[in-house]
Structures are given as C-alpha cells and as structure tokens.
Amino acid sequence: MTQRKSRLTLVLLATPLFSPVVRAQSAPVASSAGQHESTAVARVPDFSGVWAVEGGSPSWDPADPRGAKPEELPWAMEKFKAARPPFGAHGTFEAVNDPVQKYCDPPGITRLYNYPWQFSLVQTPGTVYILYEFPDVWRPIALDREHPKSPDSTWIGDSIGKYEGDTFVIDTIDLNDKTWIDQVGHPHSDALHLIERFRRLDHDTLELSVTFDDPKAYTKSFTAKRVFKRSSAPMEVTPCSLTEMQSFNDEVMKTTTQSPKK
Amino acid sequence: MKGKLSISFCLAAALLLISRPIAAHHGTSGYDMDKVITLNGTVTSFNWSNPHCIVHIDVKDSKGEVKDWIIELAAPTLMTRNGWAKDSMKPGDEVIAETHPAKNGATTGLSGASTNLLKFVVNGHALPSHSG
Numbered sequence: 001m002t003q004r005k006s007r008l009t010l011v012l013l014a015t016p017l018f019s020p021v022v023r024a025q026s027a028p029v030a031s032s033a034g035q036h037e038s039t040a041v042a043r044v045p046d047f048s049g050v051w052a053v054e055g056g057s058p059s060w061d062p063a064d065p066r067g068a069k070p071e072e073l074p075w076a077m078e079k080f081k082a083a084r085p086p087f088g089a090h091g092t093f094e095a096v097n098d099p100v101q102k103y104c105d106p107p108g109i110t111r112l113y114n115y116p117w118q119f120s121l122v123q124t125p126g127t128v129y130i131l132y133e134f135p136d137v138w139r140p141i142a143l144d145r146e147h148p149k150s151p152d153s154t155w156i157g158d159s160i161g162k163y164e165g166d167t168f169v170i171d172t173i174d175l176n177d178k179t180w181i182d183q184v185g186h187p188h189s190d191a192l193h194l195i196e197r198f199r200r201l202d203h204d205t206l207e208l209s210v211t212f213d214d215p216k217a218y219t220k221s222f223t224a225k226r227v228f229k230r231s232s233a234p235m236e237v238t239p240c241s242l243t244e245m246q247s248f249n250d251e252v253m254k255t256t257t258q259s260p261k262k
Numbered sequence: 263m264k265g266k267l268s269i270s271f272c273l274a275a276a277l278l279l280i281s282r283p284i285a286a287h288h289g290t291s292g293y294d295m296d297k298v299i300t301l302n303g304t305v306t307s308f309n310w311s312n313p314h315c316i317v318h319i320d321v322k323d324s325k326g327e328v329k330d331w332i333i334e335l336a337a338p339t340l341m342t343r344n345g346w347a348k349d350s351m352k353p354g355d356e357v358i359a360e361t362h363p364a365k366n367g368a369t370t371g372l373s374g375a376s377t378n379l380l381k382f383v384v385n386g387h388a389l390p391s392h393s394g
Contacts, residue, residue, distance in 0.1 A: 117340075248314060251332065
C-alpha cells in the first residue's frame, strides 16, 4: 500500500510536467513509454478534467435496471438471491451484506461509476491513471504492455489501454470475485472481462460504454453506458472508514429497521 | 415557535421534490420517499462526518414530550458542493427542517444527498437546497 501511495504521489507530482498533454483538446504524447520521439509523435484525445455522473442507475444490467430478476446461470443466480443490496428492487436496510457498506471493501470497478462522487483521468505517455474520490481508489491503465501471463486476481484487476481514434479503450481481467458489478447486487466471477470505452461527446460531456463478459456468471455479454459531465469542483478524498460506517449504521440504519412504534 | 412541534405532510410538494431519487450510499428503502414532513426544533448536535452528515434535533411532539430526531444528510464532500459547511449549524440553533421520515415510525429522516437537498432554515436563514 505504501508503495502504491508513493507511486500515486509521483504521478500527481509529475502531472504538471505533462500539462501540455492533458490540457490540449487533442494532445501529443510519446509514441513509446516515456520516450518522446520527434519524428513519431502520436496525438491522443484529451480526457483531462474532473467528471461527475449524470443521472445513472444503481444497476449496470440494461435488461434488469432495477435488479429485480435472478440471472440464468445457477452460480450467478444463487449469489444474486443471497445478496441483500442497499439499492434496487430488493433494496433493504436490514442485514445488508453489501461488501462496501458492511466491510468498506473496495467497490468493483464498475460500481465506482455509479456513485455521486467524481473521478479524474490523468494521461501520461506510458500509463493513464484514473482517480476516484470514493472510496479513495485509483487504478493504473498500462499503455505499453499486454496482460501478464500468470496474474493475481485483485480488487481492480489488471488493466491495459489503447487509443482508438477519439476513444480510450480499457481492457481489464484478473479481477477477484469479491465485488458486485453494481449497487443492486449483481455478482461476477473471476472470469469477468471488462471493456471500458471512454469518449467525449463534447467539451463538457464524457461517455463511458462498458461491456461485461463473464461466461461463468452470465449466459451472454452485455453492454451499458453512463454519461458524465465536467465538474468545476476540485477533486477531494472520501475514504471509506469502517469505524465511521459502523457508527452510522448503529445510529441511523438500525433505528429504521426496528419494529414500528405503536 | 421555538421548540414547538409543527409536522405537516406536504405530499404535493414532495412529488416535486422527489422528482429525482436521492442517492445515498445505502439506498432509501428505510424511508418513505413519498412523504415530506416539516420539523421545528432545536439543534443538539451537527456531525460533519462520513459516510453521512447527521443532525440531531430536539422536537416537541403533540404531548409536549421532546423527541430526538436524527436527520441524515449527504457526505461532507457532497454537502460542501451543495453550499453547506461544517459550521452551517450548531447546537442551540433553531431550525425548520423538511425530511423524508423513516417508514417504521422512528424519529429518523433523510433530508439530503447528492441529487436532492430538502429545505433547512437555521435561525431564520435558509441554507442552500435543491431538488436535483
């Protein structure tokens, strides 16, 4: 963790060095990691800025926007039935087993886009970093390598990216199966393969299209979109503290799940 | 009006106010989002903390008994973007507060999150509010 924080600090300190890159509408970056070549400078779309979700939905499944129905595969169906989510058709305050709300576990990548908190992309030549305000999570998107051959499953998986015209495409695998893909409790397996596609609709509007491919959990892949607006509010840090979460649950949540007063 | 109970059901207003869902990290299933009541009372504490800011308000009921109302708001970062601050209110302040009450009759309510922030009047001055 210390190493990750040190790395993030370096990234943030280095950001001004790349300010011509991240501020331009379409900006030049080195054609290979960290090495500028005067004869082969690529131009990439600019996703800099602070972005906040507009509208949105607690579910990522476009066929099940309220999280009302179990999935077709037994593995996913059993997990979905066991979920006691805070949102959606089965939303509850009682015995919630949302791993974020109950344990302050890191949310799955796609849950990060359902929160009302902001995120920011920091584009550097070899890596794009995405910083999420809540719950103080960041992830590196490597631009100059393939996925590792013997990866470890982690909370945020392994992400590699590339620019395709005006779109930034992120390919993520090697996720553990401890997270939900959304706030209504849709599960996923460790075979989940995510494709995120960012593109700007205009100067102040960012579109994200996500394709979920998880053959262990779902009969077919599905794709859904979110739209984000540019925010003038600065990025802030909102960690998930288990102490604060438990205090809140004791003070507020429990009072609303006790027997009604006569 | 100090300390005097004034709870009114404003269903028509509520329909306008909840035209967009209030987003909290835990959802809204514990609250009656079709109902808005108005509380008149005195602040006893204002906790500016994650995951949600909380206001405690002493409110007299129809029998003259003081009830401790727990009012949930958004996280500090989101409340700041709504124009509030940690010193927006303090113990002893008189408040008029709209809230979505708990379904089970508990003296608990939800008054704001990222997309909606119901009316709060502190010592006669209205704090920023919006309906999404």
